[in-house]
Amino acid sequence: MKDAFEAGLSELLGRTVEISVPVLLAGGASKEAWAVDAGGERLLVRRAAVTVMHHHTLTLAQEYAVIEAAFEAGVKVPRPYGYIADLAGREAFVMERLEGDTIGRRIVQKEELATARGRLPVQLAEELAKIHAIPAERLPFLPEARLERMVEELDEVDEPHPAIELGLWWLRENRPPERPAVVNHGDYRIGNVVVDPEGLVGVLDWEFAHLDDPVRDMAFSLVRAWRFGVPEKRLGGIGDVEPFVERYNELTGLDVQPDELDYWELAGNVAWAIGTLTQAQRHLSGRDRSVELAILGRLSAEVEHEICHLLERANA
Amino acid sequence: MSERPTAQELTEAILEFLGGEILPTLTDPRLRFRMLVAMNALGIVYRELAELPVEDDSELRELARRIRADDVPPDALRRVQASVEARLRIASPQFLERYH
Numbered sequence: 001m002k003d004a005f006e007a008g009l010s011e012l013l014g015r016t017v018e019i020s021v022p023v024l025l026a027g028g029a030s031k032e033a034w035a036v037d038a039g040g041e042r043l044l045v046r047r048a049a050v051t052v053m054h055h056h057t058l059t060l061a062q063e064y065a066v067i068e069a070a071f072e073a074g075v076k077v078p079r080p081y082g083y084i085a086d087l088a089g090r091e092a093f094v095m096e097r098l099e100g101d102t103i104g105r106r107i108v109q110k111e112e113l114a115t116a117r118g119r120l121p122v123q124l125a126e127e128l129a130k131i132h133a134i135p136a137e138r139l140p141f142l143p144e145a146r147l148e149r150m151v152e153e154l155d156e157v158d159e160p161h162p163a164i165e166l167g168l169w170w171l172r173e174n175r176p177p178e179r180p181a182v183v184n185h186g187d188y189r190i191g192n193v194v195v196d197p198e199g200l201v202g203v204l205d206w207e208f209a210h211l212d213d214p215v216r217d218m219a220f221s222l223v224r225a226w227r228f229g230v231p232e233k234r235l236g237g238i239g240d241v242e243p244f245v246e247r248y249n250e251l252t253g254l255d256v257q258p259d260e261l262d263y264w265e266l267a268g269n270v271a272w273a274i275g276t277l278t279q280a281q282r283h284l285s286g287r288d289r290s291v292e293l294a295i296l297g298r299l300s301a302e303v304e305h306e307i308c309h310l311l312e313r314a315n316a
Numbered sequence: 317m318s319e320r321p322t323a324q325e326l327t328e329a330i331l332e333f334l335g336g337e338i339l340p341t342l343t344d345p346r347l348r349f350r351m352l353v354a355m356n357a358l359g360i361v362y363r364e365l366a367e368l369p370v371e372d373d374s375e376l377r378e379l380a381r382r383i384r385a386d387d388v389p390p391d392a393l394r395r396v397q398a399s400v401e402a403r404l405r406i407a408s409p410q411f412l413e414r415y416h
Contacts, residue, residue, distance in 0.1 A: 160376040163396045165383040294321045294329040298407040301400055308397045
């Protein structure tokens with residue numbers, strides 16, 4: 001594997017480089033992440049895994065194009081180095097390996113990150129405003145996401161989940177006035193950002209990028225499952241929503257309202273409830289056998305409980 | 317309640333994990349032996365669960381179908397909450413206790 005990496009990275013960087021032994025950080029079911037140092041650069045190589053990708057996500061080449069566009073737009077992302085069509089038999093892309101924490105529980109609870117947590121609401125708003133300003137023409141392959149797609153995904157699972165149905169019904173009935181669609185990150189939350197003691201270092205995991213209402217992207221970081229054990233802090237377990245929304249409105253000139261955030265927070269919970277079921281299906285169908293994926297099917301009940309709670313609040 | 321993965325499917329996933337990922341890393345012969353015994357025991361549970369009758373989910377299916385068709389029963393939220401709580405008492409009792 002080292003030889004293949006050395007050849008691929010030398011070609012990419014345009015010079016012969018000596019590399020460290022590549023270390024597999026995460027053997028994600030759809031994508032591998034390799035840490036490798038080459039010619040003095042700290043690199044992260046995302047390489048396709050054996051199995052087919054989840055069909056509602058971007059291809060590796062598309063995800064790379066999104067990271068490039070974000071980088072050009074000044075978003076804090078790892079510096080993109082290039083796409084490799086064949087790295088030891090599979091496609092891959094190469095980016096900078098950022099230093100910091102990505103594990104949600106650590107970001108939410110670690111003592112040394114208290115200062116960072118204070119800054120994150122404003123910093124998250126600033127990066128999101130830049131993401132939403134990426135010209136959509138730059139990424140013509142991005143799909144438009146609609147509520148109907150969530151329904152399709154739920155139908156593919158073919159299990160009765162009336163709590164999710166009730167959430168979808170409420171979302172159909174109470175749709176706020178539509179805002180023009182913008183480039184959405186699609187999975188913008190604690191757990192997908194790199195944080196160091198100074199604050200936000202970079203935004204990762206772009207495979208769910210799509211075109212959508214900007215508030216949908218904002219509200220995904222409010223979903224309770226991403227508060228990592230600190231549910232009273234509505235913004236990802238790290239802080240209050242108000243400074244986040246204020247800064248976002250200031251930068252974009254929009255006037256995002258609390259009831260819109262409530263709406264899209266519920267939508268985020270419905271999407272994640274369906275997400276847990278589709279992840280479990282990857283195991284059950286035999287595509288990616290994994291006890292971690294399997295158990296997600298049972299944890300959908302936690303998300304469904306939150307959906308009921310939000311519906312109760314909305315009807316109160 | 318028709319929960320997926322079923323108890324049997326979960327048992328199967330654990331067996332695969334133990335046999336495929338943990339067992340090969342065990343070098344202590346005593347631990348290896350005890351792991352094999354534990355996997356045997358889990359195999360018994362797996363086969364015993366296969367004997368259980370499949371639970372009837374027709375009521376949940378009917379409720380889900382009605383909500384999808386915009387024919388939402390007035391007590392839909394209450395019924396849904398009761399069923400979700402019953403599932404949580406099995407899948408994640410701590411989540412339910414700590415929820416506020």
